[in-house]
Amino acid sequence: MPPKLISHLFPCLIFLTLLLLTLYFNLLSHTQPSSPSPPCNLFKGKWVLDPTRQPLYNHTCPFHRNAWNCLKSQRQNMGLINSWKWVPDSCTLPRVDPTRFLGLMRNRNIGFVGDSLNENFLVSFLCVLRVADMGAKKWKRKGAWKGAYFPKFNVTVAYHRAVLLAKYKWQPKQSTVGDQGGLKGIHRVDVDIPADDWVNITDFYDVLVFNTGHWWGYDKFPKERPLVFYHAGQPISPPLEMLDGLKLVLENMVSYIQKKVPSKTLKFWRLQSPRHFYGGEWNQNGSCLFNEPLKESQLDLWFDPSINGVNKEARYLNHLIEEVLRGTEIQRLDLTHLSEFRADAHPAIWLGKKDAVAIWGQDCMHWCLPGVPDTWVDILSELIRYSLETG
Ligand SMILES: *[C@@H]1O[C@H](CO)[C@@H](O)[C@H](O)[C@H]1NC(C)=O
Ligand SMILES: *[C@@H]1O[C@H](CO)[C@@H](O)[C@H](O)[C@H]1NC(C)=O
Ligand SMILES: *[C@@H]1O[C@H](CO)[C@@H](O)[C@H](O)[C@H]1NC(C)=O
């Protein structure tokens, strides 16, 4: 080949190669599905006021519980409470699109297992999803089962009440001999046996969201009616303190979930929902009449366990839970930090019932609906979408 020709051919070849490469990459980028956005951290960010923001549902949603239906009980500031938008640091959190989400979940079921804070979460989820299927029907099974069925999509979303996750039952004192320090009986907790309400139902669900938390305290189980922990049917000796019992329960429940729940089931563990009792415990006139979220700089003062405040247990329990979850396939649903800000968003004195405050004190633990749990729904549905589309 004459050298002249080569020197002409060479740039041509380079040009052709570049052209082919460009075409190839264009083709590649078009054949890929619309990218499922976040492996970004949705749990870190800030609340930003957006006066145009409106809740997706109102007080007429049939799945409400009275005590959390803050529009019905005419709680002050409901407009403001629902104008705050959670903005993650490094990406945007889209609001759930109920029709798209239920379409994605078609023929699948979502289950919540745990205490009333998971029920609070469930009610928000049901009211949000109902927007896409007004034919949603209450769904109940024996015992504690509660939820809704969405007929347009053949989807069930339900809650199983199991406040300690493990099985427990009240056993009144047998003998009348001696005073036994005022003991009235015990709550026997079988650390290795899941509560009846969820032990045999996990196959029904494609997504499960667990939690346990605010029942692990001496206000629920005082010294006269303590938790006594059993393993393999025998009392554990020496008896465990409550939080050591919690740790053992967590280890056993997590290992049960790992072994018995099908691996295709998406599993989440919702970390603690923080309480906001100011000036005292719930039974000591503790109150949460705040008009706006706390500032980031105030959070440690409220929640750092080393400060020993009224609301310190959330972060402490999270620490225990995260240790047990490490290395498992259960995803952390860390809603604690974003919720810590929201001292303004509890039912407080608006409980929908006369005298409720005098009897129970303010509710600075559950959340108004519509409200903060709607943001939990946005996050959970985004993580489910991401897992299903990439899984
Ligand atoms: C409440 O929401 C329903 C739809 O779920 C709507 O038909 C109704 O007009 C709303 N009521 C108010 C007072 O906004
Ligand atoms: C509805 O979903 C369930 C799974 O939850 C499935 O077994 C059933 O076949 C579905 N029904 C219809 C009509 O598609
Ligand atoms: C769960 O299923 C097992 C095995 O079928 C059965 O022995 C047990 O009684 C069931 N437990 C409950 C609470 O339904």
Ligand SMILES: *[C@@H]1O[C@H](CO)[C@@H](O)[C@H](O)[C@H]1NC(C)=O
């Ligand atoms: C709570 O408030 C009531 C009424 O103001 C008062 O009588 C009671 O002593 C207070 N309780 C505590 C524990 O501060």
